[in-house]
Amino acid sequence: MKTKLATRQFRFSSPRSGFFLATAFALMGPAVASFAAAPSATEPALHGAGSAVPAISTCIACHGAKGEGNTAAGYPRLAGLPAVYIAQQLHSFAHGTRVNGLMSPMAKGLNAGQITAIAHYYSSLLPPTLAYGPMPAAAQAELGQRLAERGDWSVGIASCFRCHGPGGVGVAPNFPPLVGQPAGYIEAQIKAWKDGSRHNDPQGLMHTIALRISDADTQAVAIWLAAQKPMAVKTH
Numbered sequence: 001m002k003t004k005l006a007t008r009q010f011r012f013s014s015p016r017s018g019f020f021l022a023t024a025f026a027l028m029g030p031a032v033a034s035f036a037a038a039p040s041a042t043e044p045a046l047h048g049a050g051s052a053v054p055a056i057s058t059c060i061a062c063h064g065a066k067g068e069g070n071t072a073a074g075y076p077r078l079a080g081l082p083a084v085y086i087a088q089q090l091h092s093f094a095h096g097t098r099v100n101g102l103m104s105p106m107a108k109g110l111n112a113g114q115i116t117a118i119a120h121y122y123s124s125l126l127p128p129t130l131a132y133g134p135m136p137a138a139a140q141a142e143l144g145q146r147l148a149e150r151g152d153w154s155v156g157i158a159s160c161f162r163c164h165g166p167g168g169v170g171v172a173p174n175f176p177p178l179v180g181q182p183a184g185y186i187e188a189q190i191k192a193w194k195d196g197s198r199h200n201d202p203q204g205l206m207h208t209i210a211l212r213i214s215d216a217d218t219q220a221v222a223i224w225l226a227a228q229k230p231m232a233v234k235t236h
């Protein structure tokens with residue numbers, strides 16, 4: 001899976017993303033076809049909306065048939081995220097305030113109407129109920145839980161749940177859920193704020209935290225969060 005996606009990454013990185021997206025979609029054929037066979041009444045009809053990008057069918061390859069993400073590859077879940085937040089992220093990828101080799105070219109190929117439709121579609125899907133990773137060893141779990149619930153005032157880090165809601169389920173419209181995301185994804189985002197490749201957070205809240213949190217603490221909190229069961233609570 002990883003190797004295949006690495007090859008795709010090259011393809012998606014082309015400036016001629018529209019053409020390559022279509023090609024990639026064709027190449028993804030077998031995997032996508034099996035998902036596409038399942039009828040979905042709520043999937044937005046994006047074809048003919050001014051772009052040849054078969055949007056949702058393309059997203060499924062990485063974000064899962066139900067928007068559940070991909071833990072092994074570290075691809076985020078989209079199901080149940082606030083619609084406003086999803087739309088903001090797609091605009092950020094398109095405008096370069098959030099950079100990712102896979103997502104940026106794809107977001108540039110979407111028009112505003114498609115972004116709104118996609119955001120509402122994914123937001124309407126139920127969050128998963130299973131945990132995204134195993135509980136770490138006691139010492140790391142205790143550290144992760146403490147950061148999530150109480151923060152670390154000695155270095156000026158507020159608790160994650162203070163902004164992301166009790167249990168980390170998210171607070172619509174602007175604070176995304178943290179539970180139900182792969183550990184590797186959470187870690188990667190904090191690193192992206194640290195190195196500046198993600199700078200779309202309007203008030204720089206996460207950038208400030210990223211500069212203060214150590215790599216070991218980032219890893220502990222990411223693994224602990226991924227080991228929590230996302231509650232079936234809608235965040236929007």
Ligand code: HEC
Nearest residue numbers: 055058059061062075076086089090100102103106118188
């Ligand atoms: C080839 C794999 C791939 C495909 C196909 C793909 N994505 Fe992504 N997506 C990713 C990765 C990887 C990330 C994480 C990027 C990062 O680390 O910033 C991501 C992140 C996102 C995010 C941000 C989520 C968050 O929690 O902030 C949104 C929204 C998103 N994708 C929407 C889509 C949509 C809509 C489509 C279909 C048009 C799509 N993606 C297709 C790989 C993919």
Ligand code: HEC
Nearest residue numbers: 147158159160162163174175176186189200201205206221
């Ligand atoms: C002061 C408020 C605040 C605190 C405290 C906070 N966050 Fe955030 N966080 C935000 C905001 C706002 C966003 C959305 C940024 C954006 O719009 O791109 C965010 C986004 C994130 C994301 C991206 C999620 C996604 O789907 O891409 C991760 C990961 C994250 N925060 C982790 C943490 C962790 C871990 C902690 C605790 C150590 C934490 N946050 C504490 C405000 C906060």
